[in-house]
Amino acid sequence: xxxxxxxxxxxxxxxxxxxxxxxxxxxxxxxxxxxxxxxxxxxxxxxxxxxxxxxxxxxxxxxxxxxxxxxxxxxxxxxxxxxxxxxxxxxxxxxxxxxxxxxxxxxxxxxxxxxxxxxxxxxxxxxxxxxxxxxxxxxxxxxxxxxxxxxxxxxxxxxxxxxxxxxxxxxxxxxxxxxxxxxxxxxxxxxxxxxxxxxxxxxxxxxxxxxxxxxxxxxxxxxxxxxxxxxxxxxxx
Numbered sequence: 001x002x003x004x005x006x007x008x009x010x011x012x013x014x015x016x017x018x019x020x021x022x023x024x025x026x027x028x029x030x031x032x033x034x035x036x037x038x039x040x041x042x043x044x045x046x047x048x049x050x051x052x053x054x055x056x057x058x059x060x061x062x063x064x065x066x067x068x069x070x071x072x073x074x075x076x077x078x079x080x081x082x083x084x085x086x087x088x089x090x091x092x093x094x095x096x097x098x099x100x101x102x103x104x105x106x107x108x109x110x111x112x113x114x115x116x117x118x119x120x121x122x123x124x125x126x127x128x129x130x131x132x133x134x135x136x137x138x139x140x141x142x143x144x145x146x147x148x149x150x151x152x153x154x155x156x157x158x159x160x161x162x163x164x165x166x167x168x169x170x171x172x173x174x175x176x177x178x179x180x181x182x183x184x185x186x187x188x189x190x191x192x193x194x195x196x197x198x199x200x201x202x203x204x205x206x207x208x209x210x211x212x213x214x215x216x217x218x219x220x221x222x223x224x225x226x227x228x229x230x231x232x233x234x235x236x237x
Contacts (some may be wrong), residue, residue, distance in 0.1 A: 013180045020169045021050055023155070024139070027167055028057045031137035034167075035059045037128065040075050041200055042178050042189050043141030043170050049187045052083045058139065061088040061131050065123035066097065067202040071192045078188045090131045096122035098153065107204060113223055116205075123202070129162065136163040144171050145177075175215060 024047075027034050036051060038044045038060050051058050062076070079085045100108070109116035132138055144153040159166040170178070175198070182189055192200050196208030198215035209218040216225070223232045 009176060009180050010184070013177050013184070016173060016177060017050065017181065020047070021054055021056075023167065023169050024051060024056050024058060027137055027139065031165055033059065033135050034137040034139065035061055035131065035135050036139040036175045037131065038062045039141065039201075040072055040190060041141060042182055042193060043143060043173070045099075045187050045189050046178055046181050047139065047141055047169060048079070048083070048085070049181075049185055052085055056091065059088065060085065061090060063124050063131070064089045064091050065202050066092060067123065067169050067204055069148070069192060069200065069203040069206070071190055072200065075188060075190045082188050088131075088194070090127040092127055096126060103139055105152045109205065116220060119212055121225065132162050132164060139164070139165060139167045139169065141170055143172065143175075 004140055034060050036044075038048055040062060048060060050056070051060065076087055079087060100119055104111065104115045104118065109119040138159070141176060142153055153168055154170045155168055155171045157166050157168075158164075181187070190197075190200055192206075192208075196210075197206060197218060198209060199219050200206055201219055207218045207221055208216070214225075
């Protein structure tokens, strides 16, 4: 909480919050219908707070992979109590999940990058495709400094894989700025963040990180950092 006493940090977050709100309002006006894919991480809670508090006309949804941590489901409940927000949830198609487990086993994603990406496709990518169908734009909480795969992340880009505009309003936000916003505005967040989980995904694929480790090192920790994407944010060549 000491960082909240830093005037430069406070002023920087205030300025970026205004810019983010204006961008979200422009997206709602120019790219309707637009949706926000809320992965329930700290960054996504910042965007949720701005969208709901400012009454911006952007639908918020989440992907329930069926393998999320209990703390993540708890946060979904707290969102309803705090904001009156009931997330629109998308689930894996039974056939795709069953096919994966029959071919690879329940935890086959540990065996290879290919099998892990197959699991991510069934549980995340295909549901996302349904969530984005008929939309003109989607919004994420990605930040450029989160991973080697996100270096040079643009605030706005065309998502060729899904055929619509993609916005990353927090692309240039730092981790300190995200948490300064969360604490200053009493934003609900996943309690796993307090247990050393800076990045949270499916429970079997997420672990706590040690002090000094990169924020994404706890995601798919058995893989090379350059492959650490689930397929939701991979650009089509």
